[in-house]
Amino acid sequence: MTSPIHVTSEIGKLKTVMLHRPGREIENITPDYMERLLFDDIPYLPIAQEEHDYFAQTLRDQGIEVLYFEKLAAEALADENVRHEFLDRMIAESGYIAGATKEALMEYLSSMNVQDMVNKIIEGVRIEDVDIKNPDLQSVSEDTDWPFLMDPMPNAYFTRDPQASIGNGISINRMTFKARQRESLITEYIIKHHPRFAGKVPVWRDRNHATHIEGGDELVLSSHVLAIGISQRTTADAIQDIAKNLFKDSNYDTIIAIHIPHNHAMMHLDTVFTMINYDQFTVHPAILDEDGKVDNWVLHPGKDGDITIEHHTNIKEVLKKALNKPEIDLIATGNGDKIVAPREQWNDGSNTLAIAPGEVVTYNRNYVSNDLLRKHGILVHEVRSSELSRGRGGPRCMSCPIVREDID
Numbered sequence: 001m002t003s004p005i006h007v008t009s010e011i012g013k014l015k016t017v018m019l020h021r022p023g024r025e026i027e028n029i030t031p032d033y034m035e036r037l038l039f040d041d042i043p044y045l046p047i048a049q050e051e052h053d054y055f056a057q058t059l060r061d062q063g064i065e066v067l068y069f070e071k072l073a074a075e076a077l078a079d080e081n082v083r084h085e086f087l088d089r090m091i092a093e094s095g096y097i098a099g100a101t102k103e104a105l106m107e108y109l110s111s112m113n114v115q116d117m118v119n120k121i122i123e124g125v126r127i128e129d130v131d132i133k134n135p136d137l138q139s140v141s142e143d144t145d146w147p148f149l150m151d152p153m154p155n156a157y158f159t160r161d162p163q164a165s166i167g168n169g170i171s172i173n174r175m176t177f178k179a180r181q182r183e184s185l186i187t188e189y190i191i192k193h194h195p196r197f198a199g200k201v202p203v204w205r206d207r208n209h210a211t212h213i214e215g216g217d218e219l220v221l222s223s224h225v226l227a228i229g230i231s232q233r234t235t236a237d238a239i240q241d242i243a244k245n246l247f248k249d250s251n252y253d254t255i256i257a258i259h260i261p262h263n264h265a266m267m268h269l270d271t272v273f274t275m276i277n278y279d280q281f282t283v284h285p286a287i288l289d290e291d292g293k294v295d296n297w298v299l300h301p302g303k304d305g306d307i308t309i310e311h312h313t314n315i316k317e318v319l320k321k322a323l324n325k326p327e328i329d330l331i332a333t334g335n336g337d338k339i340v341a342p343r344e345q346w347n348d349g350s351n352t353l354a355i356a357p358g359e360v361v362t363y364n365r366n367y368v369s370n371d372l373l374r375k376h377g378i379l380v381h382e383v384r385s386s387e388l389s390r391g392r393g394g395p396r397c398m399s400c401p402i403v404r405e406d407i408d
């Protein structure tokens with residue numbers, strides 16, 4: 001059976017992509033909840049939506065099919081039994097396994113049409129939204145300083161992270177912070193129950209794990225090579241685990257695990273390193289030492305399902321070998337300037353979305369990095385970025401490729 005997912009590189013011509021249009025969840029951020037919700041500021045929703053529509057249109061203008069996460073979710077939940085099971089699990093993961101609050105949430109959400117229900121779950125449910133008829137101890141003793149029964153998911157517009165398309169399959173990710181963990185439950189239902197995907201997509205690793213991995217760390221460099229960040233969000237043991245499955249069941253035989261600083265500004269590998277052409281990458285100089293080196297480990301299949309691991313520091317040499325290229329061009333964010341590089345990286349200057357080899361979508365605010373990309377022969381489509389960038393994610397974070405043309 002042919003899989004509806006096909007992604008064998010970071011750069012092959014993008015054919016289908018999944019986005020989420022930011023909704024009212026963004027208006028459920030306040031200064032007190034910002035940190036817990038992984039935001040540094042509060043975007044102005046109408047402009048964020050305009051900017052997002054502009055991003056989606058930029059992709060459509062290049063002939064790319066744009067699917068929406070929230071729409072796929074509603075379609076996947078069309079069947080009443082599936083919807084009931086989903087609500088049960090979503091409410092449980094939001095903190096209510098049984099009891100009066102759970103029943104009230106069940107009743108409130110199931111009374112809506114499916115799309116409104118999905119949107120409401122992403123938006124977050126406030127205490128006063130539901131009527132708890134027969135209060136129990138949990139419902140009366142809840143922390144009333146926290147206004148939500150179900151937390152908002154303001155990071156949902158970063159569709160890169162809850163899952164990652166790899167070859168013909170997908171990894172459905174156990175995410176690190178509570179603020180994002182329920183996003184991949186929605187992915188699980190899309191993959192299991194949406195007619196486009198159901199029964200057709202191998203799952204390389206599901207979300208039933210204690211170890212974490214996020215799509216921003218999972219880079220598909222070719223039809224058999226991946227780079228995965230060891231980062232604030234992705235643990236070494238999760239990489240080893242997905243490696244085991246991929247080496248057994250897919251064409252992937254090489255994983256370059258790259259160690260990056262564990263902090264909020266560089267939470268994923270794709271905030272500091274992205275592939276933009278057969279032999280060109282963006283890189284934030286802060287991940288490299290003075291000699292341009294960074295700790296990385298190359299994983300290959302060994303004997304009897306084992307994995308071999310080699311330690312390296314010269315990332316250029318590792319990439320040349322893995323991709324079979326005589327040279328690799330690493331393009332420094334903000335041209336490596338002491339001020340410009342961290343400023344533009346903060347606003348996702350390294351977070352480029354390649355839509356074809358040598359053709360990328362970037363935020364317009366990172367003009368130094370954008371000009372440099374052009375000097376290196378890259379075709380750059382700039383998109384608006386005043387509000388979207390406040391969530392600390394750029395065009396790569398805001399998109400989950402579903403189909404790309406092969407490059408090799």
Ligand SMILES: NC(=[NH2+])NCCC[C@H](N)C(=O)O
Pocket residue numbers: 038039155158160161180215216217267268270271391392393394396397
């Ligand atoms: N692939 C990425 N770099 N995604 C960025 C996600 C940003 C989001 N605020 C978070 O902290 O999770």
